[in-house]
Amino acid sequence: MVDADTRSGDGAEADVRERDPAVVAGEASAAAAVAAGDSGPADVPQTDLTAAAFFDVDNTMMIGASIFHFARGLAARKFFTTADLAGFAWQQLKFRIGGRETTYSTTTGRDTALSFVAGRPVAEITELGEEIYDELMADRIWAGTRALAQMHLDAGQRVWLVTATPVELALIIARRLGLTGALGTVAENVDGHYTGRLVGEILHGPAKAHAVRALAVAEGLDLRRCTAYSDSVNDVPMLSAVGTAVAVNPDSELRDVAKDRGWQIRDFRTGRRAARIGVPSVLGAGALAGAVAAGLAARRR
Template sequence: MARQRNTTRLAGEASAEAAATQDRPTEDTSVDPAAGAFFDCDNTIMQGAAIFYLGRGLYKRKFFSTRELARFAWQQAYFRLHGAENAGHMADAKESALSIVQGHRAADLEAICEDVFDEFMAEKIWPGTRALVQMHLEAGQRVWLVTAAPQEAARVIAARLGMTGALGTVAETIDGVYTGRLVGEPLHGPAKAEAVKALAAREDLDLARCAAYSDSANDIPMLSLVGYPYVINPDSELRRHARRNGWRVRDFRTGRKAAKVGIPAAAGLGAAAGGTAAAVAIYRNRHR
């Protein structure tokens, strides 16, 4: 048990350290530096799972076999049908991904991730969640993506959405080449909470003034860290937990509000109810 806690903490700290070294916008527009927001990726930011889209992109570039692609496809189909993560599938995806990238250069994978975003991910982004990201940014707050996907993919997704940075799973490299091992463990469940805590310490964030968004009960540890937890497209367990704790819920899959819904506002700024719909409309108008 103690060893598991140590690898979880190591994964979180490694992810926070990697996030700290990412390029930031040259112009710092933060007017509320102690507050921020953390967004889960899979089924919160985008429909489906980023690692499986990455798998499709790597297959297209002949990184692995048709049989391995079929396994990725089955896991992705399960995720989309059930709207929930399966721990066995996540572990299998991790092992597959590590064996696939072993011996390849990290810089090459990040370049591939740029193309994979355009090919598979861009059209899967939920407009409502993207509008929430923009609301925080326009309120002068910093925003991070938090995902079990590789750090290289996480950085690309975050940059494309205009986020401050990303926390993702860190794979070990030597001289820029993947060894086939992780630093700690996948950034999943409690490891996400450890990463958020480590990043908050580095960035002087007050977690009581921060917001977090997720679809999965696996992320209850992360959601419980912040003063403003919000639930997006929830699985059944997280929906029940949110109802018991009075957390706000939004389901962009149906467009219908769940019980105790309030529009997730920039933390502490009191954006009016109905703000999500307005933000979506503004976002679409700006990007036509």
């Protein structure tokens, strides 16, 4: 999250508008991740400080879309109507069938994402995120992907989530999984209350790559020694930014890219147990938020 009061007036805001929104989003996300600090377990030593792993969340670490599960929880708490949730469900169905975000949803999301929390306290949304994770997300983690993350932690490397989901929710997921932290979409706030605007844009596509690069600079990482995991062809920029790319539960386009580039492929949708997957080889080698926002836009229209 970003406190708008920290900006230096209209000149600073104009400068932000003139810059590439994807770069702004990436830098803001990295700054939020650094400010949040290390949320991983204290008893896991970090001995390999220049290598790290970056995991997409939706359909990579978690079955389905985290922001949709969050929306379900908010709907149960009367934040919006059943009709709104039906719109989210339609976007979620298309995501689950197609395995990727749509251009319409991500474009629409730049203007409408998080508008439903405008005026709400950041602390309130964070507290609700904790409750909703326990209710609707905890049992949706892919065991195989979680095992991959743990292998990096056991090797003394840091592990971050990288997701279009709001950074507050992403940090909750990371903390509950015992990971280092998270890069997510940053929502502007003033005096601890959301304005309904994003800093830059949704952390999607190229913005994820910018966030990873910015975090690498801040944390002293050697991206050639880092690994990234995703299910979506939209994350090719992030996957291409590191030394080792792994396609997890890939959509058809990412599977083709992975085959062409010689990237590793891990698919946990077949029911194979993680223990039977060659996870050690990964270590040896070194946004759907917009879709939900498109559904939420109905509430404001």
